[in-house]
Amino acid sequence: MRKEIIINSSGSERRIAILEDGRTAELFVETSGKDRNVGDIYLGKVAKVMPGIRAAFIDIGLEQDAFLHFSDIGSVEFYNAIFDEEEEKEGTSDKAHSESSGQNEHIENGDDTFFDFVGHKNLNDSHQNNRGEHAQVNLKKGQDILVQVIKEPVGKKGVRVRTGISLPGRYLVLIPFDGKVGVSRKLGNFRERRRLRRIVRAMLPPGFGAIIRTAAEGKTEAVLRQDLDGLVRTWKEIEKSVKTEKAPALIYKDLNTTSSVIRDLFQDTVQRVVVDDKKLYKEIRAYIQWVSADMLDRIELYRGDEPIFDKFGIEKDIHDLMSKKIRLKSGGYIIIERTEAMTVIDVNSGRYAAKKEQELNSLRTNLEAAREICRQLRLRDIGGLIVVDFIDMQDEKNDKKIYDEVKKEIQKDRAKITVLPLTEFSLMQITRQRVRQSVQLSFSEQCPMCGGSGLIQSKLFIFNQIDRWLRRFRRESKERRLELRVNPIIADFLSKGLISKILKLQFKYCVRIKLIADQTVSADEFRFYSKKQNKEVTDQYK
Structure with a gap:
């Protein structure tokens, strides 16, 4: 299978397409004002604990509180699915975990205070000891907690978070508080898996675990150490920030969409990366020069006159979306x-x-x-x-x-x-x-007319509702002057004809109605205002 990564960059938007045998297989969109949240680490504050649904809501400073399920406390399993990595279940892994479990309190530049503050160590132990049962979770309202985003917000739901922290690099994923060393399931060569595990286990600081990614296959110890050192430095910065920041606060911002796609998906199976922006092209080359110089010749700058997504047939697929x-x-x-x-x-x-x-x-x-x-x-x-x-x-x-x-x-x-x-x-x-x-x-927003349902009430139905409203109004009120605000579509329907529908209503109920077309009113509602009281009276007579 021939795989390519095509990147289109404009002033306010970046679009990344993954092609498989010339057909668009995946699409990523990065727009200004819509930041990627997955991978971000926050120092949050427990806003609400709900044992009934086995979850807690964490205030991390966003518009909606984050959702933390009890099964995501002390767990990094969700990470495996995101980045297609899997903890290798071998006796050596279990042995490594048991050997390092007593060292978790001695992370370099860390201390017991940091563990107690985050609440991760005790929660993680509880999670590990209750694999087949419900773990005992001791969360209290107002408690500070370190969490990482694992799901973007969808609809009215906030982000989903976990307490198991992981930092992805090009070849390794660093997992603080966990002594395990896992290997990607896509690495099938047993000797290579064993070699990589031996190298990584020897270089890991005490108390840290790691997942070896598919891209690490065939890499030297020096290359892996360079990746690991960068991740450890990042973790030390996170530790420092946690001790100085006040919850809720953003502690660590993961890479943007473009950078994460290059980091996670630009592997040996990808024949080329084609970019139509010179600045972005240089940035990608600089990153690849640092992490995998042998793949530099696969990065191309697109110089054609035809838009890059038109050239590769991607624009049509986006239109079909x-x-x-x-x-x-x-x-x-x-x-x-x-x-x-x-x-x-x-x-x-x-x-x-x-x-x-x-x-x-x-x-x-x-x-x-x-x-x-x-x-x-x-x-x-x-x-x-x-x-x-x-x-x-x-x-x-x-x-x-x-x-x-x-x-x-x-x-x-x-x-x-x-x-x-x-x-x-x-x-x-x-x-x-x-x-x-x-x-x-x-690519879309909720329709202001139908509210996302795909249907709106008919014009005749709205007219009959207005008729019934006026009947109730005249029975209970002696006022004779009203202002009616409706959507321009309804206003056009009511005012059409020599003897319009709105005129018929005025004659029928002996009331003067000033009709106003208002774009802010949806197509299936109407608003009546009293001229005498100078306020809206719609709900009083519904």
Whole structure:
């Protein structure tokens, strides 16, 4: 598979696309005013503890309190899914953990006060000792706590955090308070895994753990030490900041989206990185020169006249992202609908097939749809619960083929995914790890007209509501002068015609109404103001 990273930079926006065999597989968008939160470390203050849902809300200085589930206290497991790394479960790892567990209190430039202040050591021990049971969590309102963001805010939900801190580098992930040394599951060579574990364990400061990333394969001890030293220096700065800052405060800001993509995804499997901005091109080259000079020749500056995303066919994919309907080559299509609870995907054949070929055509369309759905989940970065309604098929063996095809395609996805076989109604349930807001939502805003529902009340329905309001108003009030504010669309509907609807209402109820078109009023509401009282009276007569 040929992989490329294409970066488009403008004054207010950076877009990064990952191409696989010439097709857009992943898309990242970085806009001014919308900072990336994942990986940031905060000194927070416990705002609320809710044992009923086994969670706490942490004030970290953002608009909404962060969500801390009790299972994320003292845990770095979530990190593995984000960066596609896994703790290697071998006897040597357990031995290393037991050997270093007594050294956790003696981190260089650290002390017991720092541990007690953060509350991490005791919580982590509790978590480790209660793997099969609910850990005893001792959080109190007003307590200071060090947390790291693991999920971006989605909708009305704040960020999700954990207390297990991890600092990612190019080749290693440094894990304070944990003596384990893990290796990426993508490193399949046993000898190389053992070599890397031996090198990293020997150079780690007491009380620190690490995960060896895929990019570390074949790297020398000097290169790994350079990466580790930088991470340890960063951690020392975090320690100093924690002791001087007052909660809530941002202690450490992780790399921006562009830098993190280069750090995490620019590996040996990537043939080239193409950038259309000279300044950014120099920054990327400087970073790669420092961490992996042998890959410098893979970085290219795009000099063409045609926009870079047009040149590589990415702009069309972005345009399709905004559409609910995706057409398939077979003539069928899929519809992607997002709701508050889940994302629903419907597969349609699109063409009539003869009865004797219906099963075969349905299978072909479903297989093509399965591949495209897996691609769209990555491209749109759709997370949470996903339900797919495939075309009904009679043969159960064909259902198994669809399930196997989806399982094969999701192997390309870095996110953690669970897939269940098709039900008797041809429904497939999928859960996909959500780390950040979907790409589609980052390109869009909630509709001011419908509030995101996709529907607004009809003009005639609004007119009838106004009619009923005036009937109640005239029965209870002796006032005769009103001001009516409505959306311009409704104002146009009410004022059309020689004898307009608003004029008919004035004659019907013997009241003078001044009609005002107001852009701030949504299309499914109206506001009445009393001229005599000089205030809004809508709610009084509803």
